[in-house]
Amino acid sequence: xxxxxxxxxxxxxxxxxxxxxxxxxAEVTRRLPEIIAQTAPFAAAFKPNLAFFLSRExxxxxxxxxxxxxxxxxxxxxxxxxxxxxxxxxxxxRFAYDVVGADAVTxxxxxxxDAIVPFARPDxxxxxxxxxxxxxxxxLQDQRLQTGxxxxxxxxxxxxxxDAEHGNIGLVAGATDAAALGRLRQLCPQQWFLVPGVGAQxxxxxxxxxxxxxxxGSGLLINASRSIWQAADAxxxxxxxxxQINEHRAVAA
Amino acid sequence: xxxxxxxxxxxxxxxxxxxxxxxxxAEVTRRLPEIIAQTAPFAAAFKPNLAFFLSRExxxxxxxxxxxxxxxxxxxxxxxxxxxxxxxxxxxxRFAYDVVGADAVTxxxxxxxDAIVPFARPDxxxxxxxxxxxxxxxxLQDQRLQTGxxxxxxxxxxxxxxDAEHGNIGLVAGATDAAALGRLRQLCPQQWFLVPGVGAQxxxxxxxxxxxxxxxGSGLLINASRSIWQAADAxxxxxxxxxQINEHRAVAA
Numbered sequence: 001x002x003x004x005x006x007x008x009x010x011x012x013x014x015x016x017x018x019x020x021x022x023x024x025x026a027e028v029t030r031r032l033p034e035i036i037a038q039t040a041p042f043a044a045a046f047k048p049n050l051a052f053f054l055s056r057e058x059x060x061x062x063x064x065x066x067x068x069x070x071x072x073x074x075x076x077x078x079x080x081x082x083x084x085x086x087x088x089x090x091x092x093x094r095f096a097y098d099v100v101g102a103d104a105v106t107x108x109x110x111x112x113x114d115a116i117v118p119f120a121r122p123d124x125x126x127x128x129x130x131x132x133x134x135x136x137x138x139x140l141q142d143q144r145l146q147t148g149x150x151x152x153x154x155x156x157x158x159x160x161x162x163d164a165e166h167g168n169i170g171l172v173a174g175a176t177d178a179a180a181l182g183r184l185r186q187l188c189p190q191q192w193f194l195v196p197g198v199g200a201q202x203x204x205x206x207x208x209x210x211x212x213x214x215x216x217g218s219g220l221l222i223n224a225s226r227s228i229w230q231a232a233d234a235x236x237x238x239x240x241x242x243x244q245i246n247e248h249r250a251v252a253a
Numbered sequence: 254x255x256x257x258x259x260x261x262x263x264x265x266x267x268x269x270x271x272x273x274x275x276x277x278x279a280e281v282t283r284r285l286p287e288i289i290a291q292t293a294p295f296a297a298a299f300k301p302n303l304a305f306f307l308s309r310e311x312x313x314x315x316x317x318x319x320x321x322x323x324x325x326x327x328x329x330x331x332x333x334x335x336x337x338x339x340x341x342x343x344x345x346x347r348f349a350y351d352v353v354g355a356d357a358v359t360x361x362x363x364x365x366x367d368a369i370v371p372f373a374r375p376d377x378x379x380x381x382x383x384x385x386x387x388x389x390x391x392x393l394q395d396q397r398l399q400t401g402x403x404x405x406x407x408x409x410x411x412x413x414x415x416d417a418e419h420g421n422i423g424l425v426a427g428a429t430d431a432a433a434l435g436r437l438r439q440l441c442p443q444q445w446f447l448v449p450g451v452g453a454q455x456x457x458x459x460x461x462x463x464x465x466x467x468x469x470g471s472g473l474l475i476n477a478s479r480s481i482w483q484a485a486d487a488x489x490x491x492x493x494x495x496x497q498i499n500e501h502r503a504v505a506a
Contacts, residue, residue: 055351059348088302091305112389134338134365136364146397
C-alpha cells in the first residue's frame, strides 16, 4: 500500500502497464525487459497476467525474471484471479508473494471472504473482482439480489468491509461499464480500483475517470496491456496514456 | 467424458483422489508416485490442486511428472479454479491441457459463461463451481436473487445450459451442505458433480450420496484429499472409501 502510494506520487501516474505477452518464447523473452524499461518511467504499477506465462514452457521462471527486472520502487500486481478455500489460498499467496515476488494480486470473490483474506498480508495488496470488463451472455455479476442491487454491488460492499478491517483490499472494476463503475465508487468512496478494459477492450477513458476518480483525483489504476504491447514505441504509448489520464484528472479536480 | 465414463465403469468407483501435497519437496516428490500407484486401482479420477504445486520450487515440473505417472486410463482433473476473460482463459486452457496434460479442469463462474466455454474442448471436461464446501462469513453463493433462489442455484442452471450445448460441463458442489447439493441435483438431473469436502472438511458421506446421486446411482465424483494423503496406508484408505460409497449406491439403487 505504502509502495503503491509512494509510486503514484513519485511519477504522478495512475497507469498500470499490463504484461500479457503473446508470440514466440524467444521474442517474448527479448521484448519483456525492453517494454518494462521503456514504460517504467510512466508506470504506477506493472500487472503480469499469470495465464500468459503458465501457457509457456518454463513460464514461472520467465515470470520470476520479469518481476526481478521491474525497478524495485514499482509495485507488481500478479493477475492470477485466485479463488479457493483458505487452506489452498495460503498456497497461492506463497506462490504469488514468495515464489514470484509480487507485491499484490487479483482474487476472485465467488468463494467468499475467506478466499480473499489469506492474500491480505500486511505488506501486500489485494484487488478482488467486483465488476469485470467482459460482457457474458449469462452474467452472475449483473444478477439482481432481493435488495434490488446487482451482485457486483454486494461484492463491492463486502470488499469495502474487508478493506476497513485489513486496510489493503481494493477492487477490480472494468472500464467497459462506466455507470457500474460510478455506482461502485459511491459504495466504496475510499478504496483503490484496478480498471482493465481501456484500449483493446473499448472502454471510454474519459467516462471511466469522470465516474471513478476519488474526490482527491486518485484511487484508480488504469490498466493497459495490448495497446502498449502492440505499439511501435511502447514507452511513447505509455507516456501518452499517462498524460491523457492526467489531463482528465486535472479537469476533474 | 468418454474417458471418465469408461473409468467409472471399469473400476466401479466414484472416488476422486485429491492430490494436495504438503511437506518438504523431497518427501512430496517421493510420496506422490507411491500414493498414485497405491490408490489408482480404486480411483475414478485424480485431482491435483494447482496451488499446492505452484507454491513449490519447480512446481509446474513436479505437476507434469505427477500427471505422467497417472495410468493413462485414469482421468486427471486439474483443480485450478480458473476464471478470466475468454482471451486469457484460452491461455489457461493451454496450460492445463497442453502443458500439464490434464483431462479436465475446475473453473470459477464469477466472470460468466465466456470464462467457462474456452475450457470445453471436445475431448476435455469442465467442472464449474456452483456451491463450494467452505462457509464464509460473507457468502456470495448464498445471496438470494429476486427470484428467491440463491446465486448458487442460478449458477447451476447456467452450467446445465452450457452442458446442454457442449456436453462436457459439470459442476462443483461441496459435501458440507447436503441440502444445497440435493437442490442442485433437482436443477441438474443429468450433470456430473465433483464433490469436495468429505473427510477433513467434515461433509456427511451418507447424506451427500442420498441427496446427490443420479437416478442411475452415478453422476458424482466424491473427492478425498487430506484423509488419503495422511493415512498410514493410502491404498487401504482409498479402497475403504470407495467401498463405503458403493454400499450407499447399492442402498440408493
